């Protein structure tokens with residue numbers, strides 16, 4: 075067996091992206107070791123979400139290579155990438171309206187469901203078993219998240235914060251190998267943020283590699299193993315939390331600007 | 335050469351009309367991003383009013399025309415304010431499309447009630463004698479037409495480019511929210527564009543009136559061709575609309591002259607399909623690119639209704655019992671029994687539509703086309719080659735699946751309503767083929783002598799036997815589909831409908847699921863078509879034509895989309911009521927249009943969904959199995 079640290083979970087090399095002449099991502103390169111938490115930080119408009127869109131190929135990059143556990147995914151369709159286990163949650167929650175909370179979570183298991191549709195229709199026992207397992211797991215996750223009581227409500231009836239949480243659970247349902255979260259703490263209060271920090275730690279300990287965009291610095295400093303700082307599309311710094319805390323470029327580009 | 339020029343002139347005139355109609359489509363699309371399929375009906379309405387003013391009040395045609403235009407403006411303002419604009423505010427794009435189908439239906443139905451089914455024509459504006467230019471004869475009315483087209487096109491171009499109103503229109507199209515913030519009354523602009531488009535259509539109808547004949551349902555045809563012209567030119571672009579209209583006019587006239595008039599439509603539609611696949615945004619594309627990661631359809635307005643499998647089975651038992659209960663009646667009068675069988679057959683086809691629309695969120699305007707393929711394939715094989723009905727039915731399904739795959743793979747690359755457009759073209763193409771291929775299909779007068787369905791020597795030759803056959807098929811299909819829709823497959827379809835991008839980010843191959851749903855839809859349509867032929871022993875193009883496609887959409891929306899069982903309510907209401915109460919038959923079209931609009935606007939989950947919601951409210955303790963909540967727009 076290979077030591078898991080040999081192949082990075084995510085390896086990005088020289089990614090560029092322009093939007094009609096404006097360079098949104100400029101030569102981004104970094105890698106994420108398996109089983110770690112990497113935080114992606116930067117001021118508003120730095121290109122963090124864009125970088126996520128490029129990794130999941132919702133937008134095609136202009137150049138550069140992206141590898142997921144050693145496999146090149148730069149040219150792969152979004153659904154193929156997800157099927158490999160690279161799952162994301164969006165900055166503004168994209169739950170499925172018109173579906174119940176439970177169905178939303180169960181939808182996360184899509185990449186794991188292997189019984190073909192026609193056997194579901196013929197009510198084969200394999201299909202029924204699979205469906206039962208998915209539902210049981212979904213209910214379990216909802217229970218952990220404290221949303222079990224809402225499981226039969228329309229997901230779009232949940233308040234915004236709960237929708238974001240729901241989206242994270244849905245992503246976990248997919249048993250991701252690499253999970254991308256875009257500002258999971260936005261809109262949460264202090265206790266909820268603390269809970270989230272504990273949850274992120276637990277997810278990592280469960281063997282899921284995490285790449286998290288986050289503005290909340292205390293959360294980032296507490297949970298991240300590595301921090302990547304982005305400013306106006308450029309990678310300004312990469313390092314451990316303590317290195318980043320003392321990095322002048324970062325203080326100027328990010329913290330300094332936000333304060334002033 | 336001379337002949338060719340003469341044909342070109344004809345094509346030009348035809349093209350002017352298509353162009354004017356396309357202009358209306360483009361205008362509305364620019365401002366509201368919706369397609370208004372009622373466009374052609376306003377055209378005919380104006381012409382009909384003009385004709386009445388001429389004949390009943392003896393007005394000169396010009397004055398009568400002014401009255402016609404004014405009436406069109408008033409009617410469109412009313413319908414726009416009461417239906418179209420409120421719909422825009424709360425309906426998703428696909429339902430909006432259906433809403434305008436409702437407008438088209440109601441206008442045609444009302445015209446039928448007022449003007450009957452005979453055809454009309456208008457007096458020419460300036461004499462009957464054509465003028466002759468270098469040996470080419472042009473009716474003077476044609477000159478009027480060309481003049482009016484030039485004036486309207488330039489006026490509209492000026493309006494859009496130079497005036498404040500034009501800028502406001504553009505702002506509404508690009509970003510309604512920002513436009514609202516800037517103090518532009520978006521709703522007023524939407525209404526204005528709707529009325530303006532109707533008026534343009536009305537003028538077109540009055541000018542073309544003297545050189546053609548028209549009746550209550552001619553508007554449907556004008557809608558199709560105007561829409562096709564707009565798509566060819568690139569919907570949203572006024573210049574494209576006129577160019578698209580001219581291309582279409584020339585192409586159909588030349589095809590009619592040099593091939594066969596029956597195939598001129600087929601050619602136009604093939605042209606459309608080629609353009610859709612080759613250059614989906616039309617020859618003159620317009621419209622800004624949108625951010626991919628931003629939802630482009632935030633308006634979802636539908637209750638979440640879930641039935642457990644056991645309840646689903648229970649309901650299908652109830653539905654079956656209900657149909658069986660209708661039997662004693664039916665046995666008394668042959669007519670009613672026949673209607674019950676028709677209801678069951680159409681139900682089958684509408685279930686297919688429900689999988690596509692209610693679950694995958696795609697609109698098909700071509701379900702009648704698949705019924706035709708299934709019907710004619712099985713019937714022709716049985717009549718001409720003695721192929722057993724079952725084999726013929728399966729062959730029809732296979733052929734339908736091939737068509738669905740080709741259409742689906744072509745159209746699903748594209749976003750938005752392209753499947754709707756492609757299926758409309760497909761349905762019309764099949765229409766023109768069933769009419770045109772007389773040797774094979776019997777042409778407009780239909781195919782006779784189709785045997786009854788038989789299975790291993792047992793012949794289903796009475797309405798009652800047919801009823802049992804179809805009821806059995808329905809039970810099987812409903813059971814299978816309920817299982818599929820409740821499981822991972824249906825869930826993925828719902829997710830694709832709700833948010834294709836988020837679904838893809840979870841590993842759903844969006845295209846494959848849409849095509850899968852489309853194939854189910856096509857197969858059920860085809861099956862229904864085959865059964866239709868075997869039941870009636872007769873099949874004619876109008877039994878399975880595009881108007882039937884529209885009617886089935888109405889049935890679906892009225893019954894309740896996304897419910898599988900709901901369509902039965904819609905089908906029964908529209909098919910059975912007019913049979914039971916004969917005097918209603920005259921109002922059938924208008925009534926179904928009205929119901930369609932009311933349901934689309936006020937009962938987003940249809941009669942069935944609303945009834946279930948209501949029943950479950952009364953027994954809240956059972957809420958665990960079934961979730962009923964209104965989702966906020």
Ligand SMILES: Nc1ncnc2c1ncn2[C@@H]1O[C@H](COP(=O)(O)OP(=O)(O)OP(=O)(O)O)[C@@H](O)[C@H]1O
Nearest residue numbers: 093098117118119120121122123124125165625626
């Ligand atoms: N599809 C797109 N088309 C055009 N411009 C885009 C697109 N996506 C992002 N941009 C632009 O790229 C820049 C980076 O945006 P991005 O959303 O990635 O920032 P972000 O770092 O996620 O900011 P925030 O913290 O506000 O979420 C912005 O200027 C944005 O307007």
Ligand SMILES: [Mg+2]
Nearest residue numbers: 122123124165
């Ligand atoms: Mg962002």
